[in-house]
Amino acid sequence: MRNICPLCNGLYEIKYKCKICNSPMEDKGAKVNYMDSYSPYLLDDISHLADGVARDKCVHIYYCPQCHRNAQCFIERKEF
Ligand SMILES: [Zn+2]
Ligand SMILES: [Zn+2]
Incomplete structure (x- = not known):
């Protein structure tokens, strides 16, 4: 099982x-997919997460088309 x-x-x-306007947000995919183009600051952020929550959570970027705002959501991994 994994x-x-x-x-x-x-x-x-x-x-x-969206916490601000309550509109449905769009899933933009896992944050790890953004690693190539992101700054070293975010890479640090990801390696920090890998030590903790990221083992059983997948961090996704959600986007609000109304506010043009990104948010991180922690998606729980499930066993299959
Ligand atoms: Zn994911
Ligand atoms: Zn919004």
């Missing part, structure tokens, strides 16, 4: 609402 992220594997969608 823990996988249901969003990354297309099993189902998890909807988040």
Whole structure:
């Protein structure tokens, strides 16, 4: 058995609402997919997470089309 992220594997969608305007946000994918183009600051952030929450959580970037704002959501990995 292994823990996988249901969003990354297309099993189902998890909807988040924007904290500011309450609009449905769009899943922009796992944060690790952004590593290539992001700054060293965020790379540090990711390696920090790898020591803690990231083992059983997959960090996704959600985007609010109303506020043009990104948010991080921690998606729980499930056993399959
Ligand atoms: Zn994921
Ligand atoms: Zn919003």
